Amino acid sequence: MNLSTRLAEKLPGILPAPSSPFLRKGISELRCFSIANHSRRLRWGLQKKMVWSLERAETCVVSSSCLVHPATEAYVQEAVEAIKSEKVIAVPTDTLYGFACDACSLEAVNRIYEIKGRKLTSPLAISVGDVLDIKRVATTNHLPHGLLDSLLPGPVTIVLQRGESSILEKSLNPGIGTIGVRVPDCEFIREVSRGSGSVLALTSANLSGDRSSVCVKDFENLWQHCAYVYDGGLLPSGRAGSTIVDLTKAGKYKIIRPGSAKQATVAILEKYLLEEEEEDR
Numbered sequence: 076m077n078l079s080t081r082l083a084e085k086l087p088g089i090l091p092a093p094s095s096p097f098l099r100k101g102i103s104e105l106r107c108f109s110i111a112n113h114s115r116r117l118r119w120g121l122q123k124k125m126v127w128s129l130e131r132a133e134t135c136v137v138s139s140s141c142l143v144h145p146a147t148e149a150y151v152q153e154a155v156e157a158i159k160s161e162k163v164i165a166v167p168t169d170t171l172y173g174f175a176c177d178a179c180s181l182e183a184v185n186r187i188y189e190i191k192g193r194k195l196t197s198p199l200a201i202s203v204g205d206v207l208d209i210k211r212v213a214t215t216n217h218l219p220h221g222l223l224d225s226l227l228p229g230p231v232t233i234v235l236q237r238g239e240s241s242i243l244e245k246s247l248n249p250g251i252g253t254i255g256v257r258v259p260d261c262e263f264i265r266e267v268s269r270g271s272g273s274v275l276a277l278t279s280a281n282l283s284g285d286r287s288s289v290c291v292k293d294f295e296n297l298w299q300h301c302a303y304v305y306d307g308g309l310l311p312s313g314r315a316g317s318t319i320v321d322l323t324k325a326g327k328y329k330i331i332r333p334g335s336a337k338q339a340t341v342a343i344l345e346k347y348l349l350e351e352e353e354e355d356r
Contacts, residue, residue: 142303142304143291143298143303143304143305143306144303144304144305144306145305145306145307146166146167146263146305146306146307147263148263148266150303150305151263151266151267151270152270153303154166154263154267154270154303154305155267155270155271157302157303158175158176158177158267158271158273158275159177159271159272159273160302161176161177161180161182161183162176162183162301162302162303163175163176163183163186163187163190163300163301163302164176164267164301164302164303164304164305165280165291165294165297165298165301165303165304165305166263166264166267166305166307167261167263167264167305167306167307167308167310168202168257168259168261168264168277168310168317169228169229169230169259169260169261169310169312170230170259170310170312170315170316170317170334170335171279171280171287171288171289171310171314171316171317172279172280172287172288172289172290172291172293172294172307172310173202173264173277173278173279173280174187174190174191174277174278174279174280174301175202175264175267175275175276175277176275176276177271177273177274177275177276178199178201178243178244178247178273178274178275178276179242179243179244179247179273179274181244181246183276184199184246184247184276186300187199187276187278189300190297190300190301191278191281191282191283192282192283193278193283194283197283198248198251198254198255199247199248199276199277199278200232200254200255200256200257200276200277200278201243201247201254201255201256201257201274201275201276201277202256202257202258202259202264202265202268202274202275202276202277203256203257203258203268203274203275204258204265204266204268204269205258205265205269206223206224206227206228206258208258208268208274209223209233209235209256209258211241211242211274212237212241212242212243212254212256212274213233213235213236213237213238213241213254213256214235214236214237214238215235217324217325218322218325219347219348219349221347222343222344222347222349225343225346225347226340226343226344227257227258228258228259228260228261228265229258229259229260229336230259230260230312230317230318230334230335230336231257231317231318231319231320231334231336231340232255232256232257232317232318232319232320232332232334233255233256233257233320233322234253234254234255234256234319234320234321234322234323234331235253235254235256235322235323236252236253236254236323237252237253237254241254242274243274247276253321253323255319257277257317261307263305263307264277279316280293280294280297281293281294281297282297286314287314287316289309289310289312289313289314290308290309290310291304291306312335313335315333315334315335316332316334316335317332317334317335317336318330318332318333318334318335318336318337318340319331319332319334320340320344321352322349324352326348326349326350327349327350327351327352328341328344328349328350328351328352329351329352330351
């Protein structure tokens, strides 16, 4: 009798999870995969390890109307189907846990605002699977060649002009001509974004005004509002969130929020000869 079966007998609220290639290999530590190379990881100075025990990785926890699953490859398609069905899911990123949905679904976007108790005037960021996808949603031709690839994937939100050819719905952040774009250094959310064929609206998984979440227990009171919660373990970068930088003006940058990677971000921006925008007086 395997461990999952024994747990199921003892704890009726815990069910065995689908088999995973990671488990077949007997790996006891699961990581939020990064396609960034080793030097990028050193540059950001972040530990990417998101460790679970083998017992946690083999189980999925049933909680009221929502399921908590490990954020592994085995559950990517399930998350994709939830996004396509205009549901809200909770996912790990390389900084904080977030609520995600199809950014082109007004119903799903409004649901996120309801869950968070967030003002409709507060814009949502979006998340895409790859750096090349950014040009589908925002204007990038004024940026130095290679800049976005140096910043992303990583703990940075890039603010850009939407542009006339953006695939984003006008109903997302109405009246705002800019959009914050993320490519998190976390393979799970990137695979979900790729599989959805759309763009993910992404915001922190907490009530507006409350502290940000670095583990799923931090927002346990909100699980019931999600179709699924995907557990990536304790996130190691603290609660500062991503560094937000405005790159809407050619040759200029403006740090909107320092976040967890300001120093590294500024170093890259200045390497590409961007100058800090002066504050309006």
